[in-house]
Every structure is written in C-alpha cells, then in structure tokens.
Amino acid sequence: MTETVTGSKSQQAYEAVKARIVEGAYTPGYRLVLAKIAEDLGFSVVPVREAIRRLEAEGLVTFERNVGATVSGIDPTEYLYTMQTLSIIEGAATALSAPLIGAADIARARAVNEEMRDCLEHFDPVRFTQLNQDFHSVLFERCPNPHILDLVHRGWNRLASLRSSTFRFVPGRARDSVEEHENLLRLIETGADADTIEKAARQHRAATLDAYLSQAKQ
Amino acid sequence: MTETVTGSKSQQAYEAVKARIVEGAYTPGYRLVLAKIAEDLGFSVVPVREAIRRLEAEGLVTFERNVGATVSGIDPTEYLYTMQTLSIIEGAATALSAPLIGAADIARARAVNEEMRDCLEHFDPVRFTQLNQDFHSVLFERCPNPHILDLVHRGWNRLASLRSSTFRFVPGRARDSVEEHENLLRLIETGADADTIEKAARQHRAATLDAYLSQAKQ
C-alpha cells in the first residue's frame, strides 16, 4: 500500500481519514480537529476540511457548525437504519448482478464461503468478517448500475466504521449465514428469477440484523 | 422564500447553486466557474468550492481535477440508472411509509391526484410534473428510516436537474399513471402487505421509465 501518492491533497486527506475510520483507528465519537489532522498529514486545513465534508456526505462523520467533526456514532437505532438500507440496496444489487455472474465467480465465492466455514471451526471472527465482505462483493460487484453499486459500497463502509465498537460475532448466526450463502449461490447458479434472488439476499441480511438485535437486548 | 438568510456561506452557496440547477437555470453541461459564482454571491471562492463538492457527492455536478465543474449530463444511460435506483429506493420507502400513512394523508394524496387528472384535461405538463412529485412525497415522506428518505430526496433532485432537457410529457403514460396512483392509494388504505406495496410502487416508476425510453427511440 506504499505506492506513490496520487491525486490532489484533498483526495489524499479523504482517503487517509476514511481509512483510519474504517480500520477503526478513529473510533466513533472521536473528535476530528482540522488543524491537527492537517498537521499530521503535512497539509494545510483547506483540503482536510474538504475531505471531512465529503466524509460527512457519506455519513462517516458528523459535522456541527462552529464546533467540528466527530466520527459518526454507534446509536443502535442508527445501526438498524443503516442495516435496513443496506439490505435493500444490496438485495437489489445482487439481483441485478446475478445474471452476469459467471462460473468462475461462483467458484470463487464458494471457495470464500468454505473458508468462512473453516473460520467457524477455528473461531476466527475477524477473518470471518473480512471473508463475509469478500463473499458478498463477488455477488453484487457485477451490478451494472453504478449508482446502486456506489450505494452498496457506502453502506459497507459505514458498517465497517461501526464494526469495532458495535460488532459482536454471533457464532450461531454465523453458522446459519454460511448455509444461506450456499443457498444464494445455488439460486444464482440455477438462474432463479431476480425477485427470488433479491428477497433471499435481503432476507439474509435482515436475519443477521435480527441476530445482533436480540443479542444486544441481553 | 425570502426569509432571512441562515447558516454558513458554504451552506448558502450550496442551496443557491442547487436551486439554480434544480430549477433549470443551470442546464446540464453548464460550466460552473468557482470565481464567477463566488462573485455573483458576493462570497469568496472557498465556501463556493465546498458547495460544489457537496453537489458533486450528490451527483448533481461533475467535477474534474484542474478543469472544473459542470452540471451533470443528460446521457440516456445515466438517466436509466438514476430512474432504476430511484424506483428501488422509492419503492422501499413507500412500503416502509405505508403503515404510518393516515386518512388525512390519503385524502391529501387523492386530492393531488384528482388535480393531476385535471391537468390532463387542460394539458398542463409542468403542473402535472409538480403534482406528481407532491403525490409521491405524501406516500414516502413518513418513511421512518432517514437514510432511505434521504436517498429518495437525492434521487428526485437528480431527476429534477435533468428534467428540463430530458423530460418529455407522454400523455398516454400520464393517464395510466393517474390510475396507478389510485391503485396505490387503495393498497395503502386497505393495509396491503409491504411486499405488495413495494412492488406496485416500483413497477409504477418502471412503467414511466419504459414510456420515456420507447418515446426516446422514436
């Protein structure tokens, strides 16, 4: 990842801050002080400010006038809304992507899913989560509508930013999840109609959300 | 709309430029020169620049490094993608909103729809389009998920920006549209399940898109 820097400073600042949020270096609630970030990066505040506003537009940070920016919060309600939105968008993306998924994609996804199964044996939640993202990427990445694809990516980023504090691995749900993945693959392989695939994909995510919620109640 | 100005200059600039785009004063392809807009508004370029980047994030303008910003284009493919995305989001928003829609809302929507019928008689496409937006607003505005609601609004704004150059009133389709509106209202009134409403709302928009497309081919 140490390739020669490219793009404008505002772009670099955007990527740098976003990476820190998604990786969890800046946790929700973290105060983003323009001058400090600018100094860290060796830039002036102007491009940093622009980067922060972009992240605000994507929902990763919250900006308050004359006060400043903080990494967006972990409010359970917010989490629910984000998941619901993502389930809808991702469901549609997967359905639109399905007819364009080839045998090679299926094989790749299946391999990933099998590795997820291994992660269950060895209890490796971190890798499991990463693989889960990889798996779904294969399913929706061929979606021909760039807007929908973009929204899916934003949703995943947003979830990633919440991960470290909100995410709790639920083994029972994870096991079901792997089975549902296999079902999804079979639906796509057999050329099921778009509506069936969309419902299955949406339902899959809704079930994950339910698992988190019922766990959170305890 | 001449209320006392509020908010930061960057906010004002954002609203001013957005209004000009949505109203059609800046048509697609229009070159947005920072210095010029800044002068018009009496601001410096910094807040204007921020406003433009925000509009870029929403898809209303296209920004190219070291070149500048232009109002986003009218590419038919782009139009299709936007409509498809909106149909999915708005369908979901309407389904989620439906259980919260009260008798007063229904009455209001029905009144709007009747007025749309009048517009067909007197051939008033401009008002028809406005009323169409009002009608759908009633249906999705109670959606409790703010993210979804936000996406719907963005989609409508984007369509509005394309309106003046792409939009062509299709009388036959408009007539069907009014009937479909009535169907939608009945579904909501009778408490149809979410899936039925979502499909109907999505289908309604898809039909409009088809009408435009088949007309555009001629």
Add this chain to the structure above:
DNA sequence: GGCATAGTTTTCGTATACGATTTCGTACCT
C-alpha cells in the same frame, strides 16, 4: 493550408491569515 509549438490566459489547488464562534476554566457574587 494544416499542424506543431510556444506563449498567454483562465481556472483550479492550497497555503496563510484573521475574524467569529464556541468551549472551558476561573473568579466572583449570592
């Protein structure tokens, strides 16, 4: 006459600077 090239102009990108607003700490008053 057309194309390449150098110079000019336009416009963007970012740094710096300063005024405005908020926040926080401290002292004073009740």
Add this chain to the structure above:
DNA sequence: AGGTACGAAATCGTATACGAAAACTATGCC
C-alpha cells in the same frame, strides 16, 4: 457551596494570495 459571569484558549469559517495545471491562441514551420 452552588451558580453565574467574565475572560482566555481552542477551533472553526472565510478572505486573500500565489503557485500549478490546463485550455486557449497565435505564430511559425513544413
């Protein structure tokens, strides 16, 4: 002691300025 008011520090918001990149124009060469 608690609360309020005032002042200092921190931080944001925007203006101005200048360097850099691209677009345009004109000129000269083939």
